[in-house]
Amino acid sequence: MAxxxxxxxxxxxxENFSQIKPLMNSTEAYYESSRCLFCYDxxxxxxxxxxxxxxxxxxxxxxxxxxxxxxxxxxxxxFGHACGKVCPTxxxxxxxxxxxxxxxKPIEIGRLQSYATYQAIATGKTFYTPKASIGKxxxxxxxxxxxxxxxxELRMHGVEVDVFDSKAMPSGLTVHGxxxxxxxxxxVLDEMAYLEKQFGYKLFHNTTISAKEDIEQLQxxxxxxxxxxxxxxxxxxxIPGEDLKNVFGAVxxxxxxxxxxxxxxxxxxxxxxxxxxxxxDAASESARMGAETVILAYRRSKEEMGAYAFEYExxxxxxxxxxxxxxxxxxxxxxxxFAKSASADKSSxxxxxxxxxxxxxxxxxxxxxxxxxxxxxxxxxxATGQSKQISFLNLIHDLQLNGNGTIKVNDVFQTTNEKYFxxxxxVSGGEEVVNAVADGKKAAKGILKYLxx
Ligand code: SF4
Numbered sequence: 001m002a003x004x005x006x007x008x009x010x011x012x013x014x015e016n017f018s019q020i021k022p023l024m025n026s027t028e029a030y031y032e033s034s035r036c037l038f039c040y041d042x043x044x045x046x047x048x049x050x051x052x053x054x055x056x057x058x059x060x061x062x063x064x065x066x067x068x069x070x071x072x073x074x075x076x077x078x079f080g081h082a083c084g085k086v087c088p089t090x091x092x093x094x095x096x097x098x099x100x101x102x103x104x105k106p107i108e109i110g111r112l113q114s115y116a117t118y119q120a121i122a123t124g125k126t127f128y129t130p131k132a133s134i135g136k137x138x139x140x141x142x143x144x145x146x147x148x149x150x151x152x153e154l155r156m157h158g159v160e161v162d163v164f165d166s167k168a169m170p171s172g173l174t175v176h177g178x179x180x181x182x183x184x185x186x187x188v189l190d191e192m193a194y195l196e197k198q199f200g201y202k203l204f205h206n207t208t209i210s211a212k213e214d215i216e217q218l219q220x221x222x223x224x225x226x227x228x229x230x231x232x233x234x235x236x237x238x239i240p241g242e243d244l245k246n247v248f249g250a251v252x253x254x255x256x257x258x259x260x261x262x263x264x265x266x267x268x269x270x271x272x273x274x275x276x277x278x279x280x281d282a283a284s285e286s287a288r289m290g291a292e293t294v295i296l297a298y299r300r301s302k303e304e305m306g307a308y309a310f311e312y313e314x315x316x317x318x319x320x321x322x323x324x325x326x327x328x329x330x331x332x333x334x335x336x337x338f339a340k341s342a343s344a345d346k347s348s349x350x351x352x353x354x355x356x357x358x359x360x361x362x363x364x365x366x367x368x369x370x371x372x373x374x375x376x377x378x379x380x381x382x383a384t385g386q387s388k389q390i391s392f393l394n395l396i397h398d399l400q401l402n403g404n405g406t407i408k409v410n411d412v413f414q415t416t417n418e419k420y421f422x423x424x425x426x427v428s429g430g431e432e433v434v435n436a437v438a439d440g441k442k443a444a445k446g447i448l449k450y451l452x453x
Contacts, residue, residue: 006290008262012262017285018181019181021182022111028111036059036107048076050076074120075127077434078149085187091310124197132158134452137159138160143163143205145228146423147440148170154448161201164204170189172424175192178281179281180257180285224447232386235384237382242331253282254281268292270381272286273381277311302322302324327367412442418450424436
């Protein structure tokens, strides 16, 4: 394989991770916006979780009112720029565009959206001035898409907002987890700085809220608290060999590449376990980091993968190979054998994965006895789901969780403890950036109603 050379410099890294939806120039934007039919009751709008008036902003671009187009976008979606780049538009707005019925390429809505919002961010255009203070304070825990969206909306209505985040940079997974070929860190952070300047919420970086005392302090100081903490670390597979060297969680692996770029060395033969979009990202990124072979191993069939079809195609386009109906039963090292593997320690490096073949019967995965085999590798990336932050959530009095560990909320995203609201992955269990942005804004409206009742 090795379609990509290992990046040794920042520019080589940028080349390997070149943007799959690059910024349009003005000619491209004019031409593309000319193709829009400005449909009545446009299906693209109905398919957007934030309900952006897409025909309006495309018409504004077409009449050279680029800043007006940006305002139309931000009015519905505070992450207008990031969403133009990272949204799975193929299954949202662009997937709903009427051109699909005529076998004509749908309008490139995402790229037009990024084109307009980029101009507003680059020129520092101010659209919003928060109302005078209404004398209420809200703490937002988590500076991800849900938390920042909630903070912006609350500020618009005169609420004082402090945002706490354990990381050094805001935007949650947008900067730490989205594949670099979808959006650059610079793009994400420019939009974050743009929002912070306009809305004036206070951002406390590197500030972890984790102990009961932290929660009690917030409860005493703030009128309401918003939980936008997302999900936790990659879940354990609970098979022998998980603690070997070069066995990584996908979320942690992707974050490492997002932050340290070409300073990360990805081994030569990588196996990614999982069939979701995170697995596709981890596999694509391994290939772009110069790994010679990248295999995606999934315990069900190709058709049963949770990933979007276009994400799998993207991974295949950089040389990733898929093996299906295989379940890992042990991660092995050169020092370990199947029998003594439980004693293999962290100093041993992974040398392969022992799989067993599977079949799906009545929707359930069944293993096929006697079908075990070892696939060699020197790196394993587990993309088999993220844990929930249950022990932290259990510290909050009266906060009820659903059976799957997500937070129980009502239709305005209020939890069972009336002072707490929540949205984003901590409620949904894992959705797109755009869903978190939409729900964070709705939660802000719920908080306002609660503060003013
Ligand atoms: Fe334009 Fe397609 Fe939306 Fe119609 S559905 S308004 S053609 S983008």
